[in-house]
Amino acid sequence: MSAKNMDSQGRWRNKVVAFRVSPEEDERIEAAVRITGLTKQEYITKRLMDMDVVVQGNPRVFRGLRMEMRKIAAELSRISAVEKIPEDLLMELRMILKVMEGMKEDSE
Numbered sequence: 740m741s742a743k744n745m746d747s748q749g750r751w752r753n754k755v756v757a758f759r760v761s762p763e764e765d766e767r768i769e770a771a772v773r774i775t776g777l778t779k780q781e782y783i784t785k786r787l788m789d790m791d792v793v794v795q796g797n798p799r800v801f802r803g804l805r806m807e808m809r810k811i812a813a814e815l816s817r818i819s820a821v822e823k824i825p826e827d828l829l830m831e832l833r834m835i836l837k838v839m840e841g842m843k844e845d846s847e
Contacts, residue, residue: 763827770831773803774838794838807835 744752776799
């Protein structure tokens with residue numbers, strides 16, 4: 740049995756939820772977690788509960804964005820002009836742009 744943990748709202752979190760994903764799905768989840776700066780638990784819980792994922796700019800978020808942008812830049816450099824850009828790469832770009840647009844609005 741897992742250890743009981745109390746969250747910031749005073750709820751006991753002692754239930755474990757586990758599921759299997761493909762390596763590609765795992766990478767997409769990990770990328771989203773890095774970009775948002777949330778823990779994997781927080782990110783998945785918010786998404787499953789249909790709650791807004793609010794990104795607060797901090798060093799962890801900036802580091803995650805930088806890592807993802809480097810990966811995307813390397814992938815785009817690798818793709819030749821005749822190849823179609825993979826849909827998962829476009830989805831990740833859209834997510835990063837959405838986060839960066841939100842950060843821009845907060846700073847204005």
